[in-house]
Every structure is written in C-alpha cells, then in structure tokens.
Amino acid sequence: MSPPAPVPARAGIGLRAPHHRDVLERRPDVGWFEAHSENYFADGGSAVATLLRVREHWPVALHGVGLALGSADPIDREHLRRLERLIARVEPWAVSEHVCWGFAGGRHTNDLLPMPRTQESLRHLAARVREWQDALGRQVLLENVSSYLEFREAEFTEAGYLAALVAESGCALLLDVNNVYVNARNHGFDPETYLDELPAHAIREIHLAGHEVTQIAGCEMRIDTHDRLICDEVWQLYAGARRRFGAVPTLIEWDAALPALDVLVEEARRADAIA
Amino acid sequence: MLTRTLILTAALGSLLSLGTAAAADDKGDMEKCYGVAEAGKNDCHSANHGCAGMAKTDKDPADWVKVPKGTCEKMGGKLTAPTAM
Amino acid sequence: MPLRELQQRFIASLYDESTEIEGEICADGGIGAADRIAIYRNNLRAGFGKALALEFPVIAALCGADFFAILAREFQRAHPSASGDLHHIGGPFPPYLRQRFGTGEYAYFADVAELEWAREEAARAADAVALDVRTIGTTGVDAIPALKFRLAPSVRLVASRWPVLTIWEAHQGPGEVREVDLGAGPEQVLVRRSPAGLVLERITVADLAFLATLESGGTLGAAFDTALVADPAFGVAAMLRRCVVRGLFAAAQR
Numbered sequence: 001m002s003p004p005a006p007v008p009a010r011a012g013i014g015l016r017a018p019h020h021r022d023v024l025e026r027r028p029d030v031g032w033f034e035a036h037s038e039n040y041f042a043d044g045g046s047a048v049a050t051l052l053r054v055r056e057h058w059p060v061a062l063h064g065v066g067l068a069l070g071s072a073d074p075i076d077r078e079h080l081r082r083l084e085r086l087i088a089r090v091e092p093w094a095v096s097e098h099v100c101w102g103f104a105g106g107r108h109t110n111d112l113l114p115m116p117r118t119q120e121s122l123r124h125l126a127a128r129v130r131e132w133q134d135a136l137g138r139q140v141l142l143e144n145v146s147s148y149l150e151f152r153e154a155e156f157t158e159a160g161y162l163a164a165l166v167a168e169s170g171c172a173l174l175l176d177v178n179n180v181y182v183n184a185r186n187h188g189f190d191p192e193t194y195l196d197e198l199p200a201h202a203i204r205e206i207h208l209a210g211h212e213v214t215q216i217a218g219c220e221m222r223i224d225t226h227d228r229l230i231c232d233e234v235w236q237l238y239a240g241a242r243r244r245f246g247a248v249p250t251l252i253e254w255d256a257a258l259p260a261l262d263v264l265v266e267e268a269r270r271a272d273a274i275a
Numbered sequence: 276m277l278t279r280t281l282i283l284t285a286a287l288g289s290l291l292s293l294g295t296a297a298a299a300d301d302k303g304d305m306e307k308c309y310g311v312a313e314a315g316k317n318d319c320h321s322a323n324h325g326c327a328g329m330a331k332t333d334k335d336p337a338d339w340v341k342v343p344k345g346t347c348e349k350m351g352g353k354l355t356a357p358t359a360m
Numbered sequence: 361m362p363l364r365e366l367q368q369r370f371i372a373s374l375y376d377e378s379t380e381i382e383g384e385i386c387a388d389g390g391i392g393a394a395d396r397i398a399i400y401r402n403n404l405r406a407g408f409g410k411a412l413a414l415e416f417p418v419i420a421a422l423c424g425a426d427f428f429a430i431l432a433r434e435f436q437r438a439h440p441s442a443s444g445d446l447h448h449i450g451g452p453f454p455p456y457l458r459q460r461f462g463t464g465e466y467a468y469f470a471d472v473a474e475l476e477w478a479r480e481e482a483a484r485a486a487d488a489v490a491l492d493v494r495t496i497g498t499t500g501v502d503a504i505p506a507l508k509f510r511l512a513p514s515v516r517l518v519a520s521r522w523p524v525l526t527i528w529e530a531h532q533g534p535g536e537v538r539e540v541d542l543g544a545g546p547e548q549v550l551v552r553r554s555p556a557g558l559v560l561e562r563i564t565v566a567d568l569a570f571l572a573t574l575e576s577g578g579t580l581g582a583a584f585d586t587a588l589v590a591d592p593a594f595g596v597a598a599m600l601r602r603c604v605v606r607g608l609f610a611a612a613q614r
Contacts, residue, residue, distance in 0.1 A: 076443065104370070109400070120363055149385050282584075286600050317447070322407055343424060346530075347423070
C-alpha cells in the first residue's frame with residue numbers, strides 16, 4: 001500500500017456501506033474519504049476489504065464514534081486494541097474522536113454526550129488524549145460535538161475548553177461547523193465569536209452536515225441529524241471558518257436517509273467552491 | 276471398523292483427485308463482491324425521530340401494543356412445534 | 361459535582377432510575393432540564409432500536425415497528441450496550457427472546473433470531489485460508505479416521521424445530537412477505553461466507569451432525585459415525601467434496 005498520502009486541501013465525503021459499490025465502480029472526483037472506525041472493527045469479512053480498496057485510490061481518515069474519552073470510568077482496552085490494528089492496516093491521514101463522554105457503570109449510550117466544562121474534566125480528558133497519542137505515536141484530532149443541554153458548572157466557554165484541551169494535550173482539532181451553529185442556536189451564543197476564540201493553528205479538518213429544526217416546549221431546538229443538505233447559515237459560517245483557518249480538508253457527513261452518491265459529491269463541490 | 280476406514284480412505288482419495296481447481300470453484304466472482312458489505316451500526320448523528328421530548332407526552336407504549344403485529348400474522352399452520360428434532 | 365458522580369447520575373436518569381441530575385443542568389431559554397434529558401433518552405432508545413433492527417431485520421418485521429420498539433426497549437433495560445461498538449448488542453438477544461416468549465405462540469422468534477445472529481457473526485468472522493487438500497494427501501490409512509478438520513471461522517450451524525430458513529427467505533426481496541406453514545417441520549441451516557456474500561443453505565440432519573462433530577473438535581471418524589446414526593445412507597465422500605469446494609475447511613493454524 002502507498003504510504004499515508006498528504007491529504008489534498010479539498011472536500012471529501014463520508015464512506016457509508018450503501019455507497020461502497022458505487023464508490024469503487026465510479027470513482028467519484030472527491031479529495032478523500034472518511035470512515036467510522038467502529039464500523040470496521042470486524043476480524044474479517046467484506047467491510048474492511050472494501051475500505052482497503054478505497055484506500056488504494058484515496059486518502060482515508062478514521063473517525064471514531066465510540067471511544068468516549070471523557071468518560072470517568074476506564075477506557076475499554078479491547079476497543080483501543082481494535083482501533084490500533086485498524087489504523088495500522090489503513091494508514092489514515094487523520095485519526096479523530098470527539099470531545100465527549102459516553103458510558104458509566106458499564107452502560108454505554110453509544111452517543112456523544114457533552115462534557116461538563118470544568119477544570120477537573122479538562123484535566124481528565126487531556127490526560128486521556130495524551131495517553132492515547134503516546135500509545136499511537138501520532139497526534140489525534142478531537143471534534144466539538146452538538147448538544148442539547150449544558151451543565152451549570154462551567155469554568156470555560158465551549159471554544160475556550162477546546163483551546164485549553166489543545167494546550168494541555170497537544171492534540172489537533174476537527175472543527176464541526178454545523179455543530180458550532182447548532183450549539184450557538186441551542187445555547188444562545190455567537191458562532192463567529194466562537195470561531196475567533198479557537199486556536200487557528202490546531203484546526204486540521206472541518207466537518208459539514210445537515211441538521212433538523214424542531215420545537216420542544218414551544219421553543220426551537222436544533223437536532224444534529226446528518227440526514228439532509230447543509231443549510232445556508234452553516235455554509236455562511238463555513239465561509240467564515242475558511243477566511244480564518246484557510247483551506248482545511250473538509251468533510252461532507254451524511255448518516256441517515258442516505259441519498260445517492262452524487263448528492264454528496266455535489267455538496268463536496270460546493271464546499272470546494274468556497275474560498 | 277475395517278469398512279469404515281476403507282470408506283473414509285476412498286472418500287479422501289476422491290478429494291485429492293479434485294486437486295486445487297476445486298477449491299477455487301467458489302471464488303470466480305471475486306471482482307464483483309464488494310457490494311455486499313453489511314451496513315455499519317455505528318454513526319455519530321442524533322436520531323431525528325427521537326428528539327421531540329416524547330418522554331413527557333407519551334404514555335407508556337406498552338399500553339397500546341401488547342403483541343407482535345407484523346409479518347408474524349403470515350406465519351400460519353400449527354402453532355405448537357413438532358417435538359422431533 | 362465530581363465527574364464520575366455526574367456521569368453516573370446522568371446515565372441513571374436516561375434509564376429513568378433517578379432525576380437527581382436535573383439540578384446540574386442549565387434550563388434557560390424556556391426548555392427545562394427534564395425535556396433536555398429526554399432528547400438524550402430518546403436518542404439512546406432510538407439508536408439502540410435502530411441498530412438492533414439492522415441486526416435482526418426479520419424479527420423486526422415479524423414484530424412490526426411498534427411492538428419491536430417496545431421489545432427493543434425491554435431488551436435494552438435487561439442488556440444495555442456494554443461497548444462503544446454497537447455491533448455487540450445483539451449477542452444476548454436470541455436467548456432473551458427464548459425466555460421472553462417461552463413455548464408459546466412466538467416461540468420460533470428465538471430460533472429466527474439465532475439464524476440472524478449467525479449471519480451477523482459469519483459476516484464479521486476472521487478471514488482464513490482454505491485447506492489445501494494436498495496437505496492431507498500423505499495421511500496413512502490407519503490415521504485417516506483420526507484426522508481433524510478446522511472449520512472456517514465464518515461457518516455457523518443453526519438447527520431449529522421450525523422452518524427457520526423458510527421464514528427468513530419469506531422476508532427477503534422487495535415483494536410481499538410470503539405465507540409460511542410453521543408446522544412444516546424442522547430445518548438445519550449452514551451459514552457460510554462466499555466471495556459473493558453470505559450464503560444460507562439447508563442441510564440434512566446427518567450433514568449437521570457431521571459438521572457439528574468436526575466443529576467441536578471431533579475426528580473425521582467420529583463425525584462419520586454421528587452422521588450415520590442420523591442417516592445410514594450418509595455419503596461421506598460427497599460431503600467432504602462439498603466442504604472443500606465451498607471452503608468450509610480452513611488450513612491448519614500455524
């Protein structure tokens with residue numbers, strides 16, 4: 001296999017099983033692919049084989065959704081081992097996870113739960129990230145998550161928490177612009193100020209996705225559904241991010257109600273057209 | 276016992292006569308096989324039908340569906356299984 | 361509040377065991393803490409139910425969406441996800457259904473679920489190099505009955521008192537689900553991986569006995585004997601040929 005190719009500073013799309021055949025047969029003109037690591041944890045079979053074939057033609061990023069580094073309980077060693085083995089096989093240009101927690105007392109939510117933004121949780125998360133980076137021998141990217149609640153006890157703004165995490169752990173950031181916008185609306189802050197507060201040098205990847213607007217108790221709530229086109233406000237915020245952070249490899253994420261591959265390719269083109 | 280050994284020896288002999296070509300029988304369409312990947316179960320989005328604060332407004336669903344009401348209605352015939360395995 | 365305690369309380373509230381966490385959550389902008397937690401609770405249920413339905417699509421169809429949602433929630437309570445990888449949740453589901461439905465009208469659900477889980481395991485099992493028959497070509501006549509074969513890691517065997525494969529097949533394809541006579545008798549199924557995908561194959565009771573003996577580490581002679589008990593006319597040569605041609609035997613591990 002070719003060595004981890006430098007990723008082009010253009011848009012990629014998420015690799016999802018229903019598109020596997022189309023991707024390999026039609027070789028869409030996109031910069032790279034991102035795969036959800038846990039979907040390729042099997043000992044054998046066709047999923048990993050397909051990912052390795054995709055890897056022959058494009059740079060691939062591995063995006064974890066299940067490590068839940070911010071959980072106070074010990075991290076699942078078997079999960080780490082499988083991830084390490086996958087990284088060794090795929091040689092991804094980026095390895096990422098989320099700024100979140102996900103389990104306690106042996107019960108996993110398989111969701112990306114928001115961190116209480118305290119000094120205590122920051123120290124805990126940063127130590128976990130450092131440990132993981134040391135084990136892998138590489139820098140990892142941590143992504144901001146969307147959320148529907150915040151904990152009262154907060155010693156940082158959300159962007160300030162990310163900046164402190166970068167400073168304490170030496171990790172890089174995966175900036176999900178849609179999540180910034182969703183949280184800005186859900187929790188009432190200015191998304192442009194949020195971007196200003198981030199350490200620009202640490203941002204190595206950007207995510208874009210569609211979300212749903214719903215009503216709860218008569219109030220608006222934005223839900224991060226990844227099941228539709230990216231909305232205009234998020235495209236605008238993305239333009240702002242590009243002005244600040246330059247040409248960062250950008251990913252179109254689509255998980256539910258998956259459309260034809262062409263729709264994703266078209267969204268990737270739109271991202272590339274924004275300078 | 277002698278007969279058993281003879282039968283097994285003959286069976287193994289016929290296997291060897293297959294050679295290596297036989298084992299490859301099943302692999303003819305290797306090039307077309309990448310479309311069969313099972314859907315991955317791990318994603319990072321929120322369930323869109325799970326978001327409407329249902330817990331407060333819904334009564335316990337157990338109140339309104341007590342038995343399977345899907346295609347099991349098409350599974351007919353004797354409902355007590357035959358005992359022989 | 362310490363991180364560990366906060367997380368434990370949050371999980372407890374997702375499972376409706378306590379509401380102690382609510383005081384720790386901002387409730388600005390008109391939406392209360394309970395409503396905000398309910399979003400995560402619904403995500404937890406819907407995400408689990410969706411993954412379970414992907415692993416057990418025939419059970420989901422047999423139940424219908426409403427009942428399956430309830431069944432998934434009950435099962436989740438008894439067997440919450442124990443891993444950051446959702447592929448693991450289905451393992452305890454067949455035994456759970458066996459206990460849940462007992463010997464009643466829906467007793468066959470557990471067997472159908474076993475078949476679906478066997479597919480899931482077969483799809484994800486380790487790859488293996490198929491046995492090259494030349495490597496056993498020099499076996500002395502006396503040693504032949506003592507030969508052992510390692511089944512490929514992706515091979516699974518399922519036996520049921522019901523026509524489980526017929527039920528499974530009735531649910532495939534785009535059309536209406538076909539009617540099935542549950543009294544049609546037992547079925548034995550071989551689940552295997554071929555380059556073109558997963559294959560489910562009906563096999564005889566003797567075939568099953570033969571393969572199950574080899575699977576549990578028994579010798580060729582013992583497998584032949586158990587097969588003969590099930591069917592005195594069992595053709596071992598044809599069976600061995602099928603096994604090799606279909607790649608059911610894996611090369612010995614070094």
